[in-house]
Amino acid sequence: xxxxxxxxxxxxxxxxxxxxxxxxxxxxxxxxxxxxxxxxxxxxxxxxxxxxxxxxxxxxxxxxxxx
Amino acid sequence: xxxxxxxxxxxxxxxxxxxxxxxxxxxxxxxxxxxxxxxxxxxxxxxxxxxxxxxxxxxxxxxxxxxxxxxxxxxxxxxxxxxxxxxxxxxxxxxxxxxxxxxxxxxxxxxxxxxxxxxxxxxxxxxxxxxxxxxxxxxxxxxxxxxxxxxxxxxxx
Numbered sequence: 423x424x425x426x427x428x429x430x431x432x433x434x435x436x437x438x439x440x441x442x443x444x445x446x447x448x449x450x451x452x453x454x455x456x457x458x459x460x461x462x463x464x465x466x467x468x469x470x471x472x473x474x475x476x477x478x479x480x481x482x483x484x485x486x487x488x489x
Numbered sequence: 490x491x492x493x494x495x496x497x498x499x500x501x502x503x504x505x506x507x508x509x510x511x512x513x514x515x516x517x518x519x520x521x522x523x524x525x526x527x528x529x530x531x532x533x534x535x536x537x538x539x540x541x542x543x544x545x546x547x548x549x550x551x552x553x554x555x556x557x558x559x560x561x562x563x564x565x566x567x568x569x570x571x572x573x574x575x576x577x578x579x580x581x582x583x584x585x586x587x588x589x590x591x592x593x594x595x596x597x598x599x600x601x602x603x604x605x606x607x608x609x610x611x612x613x614x615x616x617x618x619x620x621x622x623x624x625x626x627x628x629x630x631x632x633x634x635x636x637x638x639x640x641x642x643x644x645x646x
Contacts, residue, residue, distance in 0.1 A: 424508050425507050426507075427508065428510075429516065429519060431507075443494070444513070445494040446513070454524070454525035454527065455523060456513065456521075456523060462494075464497075467494055467497050467498070472498060475498075481507070482508070483498065484491050487513075488511060
């Protein structure tokens with residue numbers, strides 16, 4: 423079950439080495455994203471694109487506002 | 490969108506997945522840094538002034554008054570635990586009994602804006618209400634600073 427987190431927990435996770443993934447379309451990511459985030463748009467999220475992520479580390483996903 | 494992405498990653502076998510549910514909108518509303526090629530929209534975060542006088546709830550107004558007099562603004566802001574904005578002290582309220590505390594004379598719950606507000610929109614709001622400053626807090630109510638109408642009209646401080 424995924425845990426929903428807020429900003430303070432996000433910063434703790436990032437300090438601990440978590441990976442950050444923006445799932446918005448590429449154009450929105452290219453324009454502006456959170457520091458260190460990689461982009462895997464939701465429409466392209468599958469086994470192949472997820473291969474760039476480290477399965478041994480926590481992953482935090484975000485979009486604009488969760489909707 | 491992010492809840493579906495988190496669910497998909499779990500289905501793909503990722504064991505530790507989190508959803509920063511309030512996302513980029515929340516990050517920008519906290520005036521936190523970003524990366525990217527732009528174009529980046531104008532935001533009042535770029536015009537923030539942090540030189541406003543602040544006071545704790547239990548601070549005597551006699552101690553606050555000199556700092557308000559020395560500041561470019563005619564007021565101080567009262568903050569509580571963690572820097573959360575609780576009230577405003579106008580200069581006139583500081584002329585009473587010097588032993589009174591900030592909590593006793595403050596105006597509670599001043600209006601605030603978020604740092605990702607568009608400057609032109611804020612300028613219109615301030616002009617409509619004949620105000621010259623806006624208080625900026627993050628989504629948790631933590632004071633970030635103030636923005637002056639003059640800066641909105643004329644560029645960066």
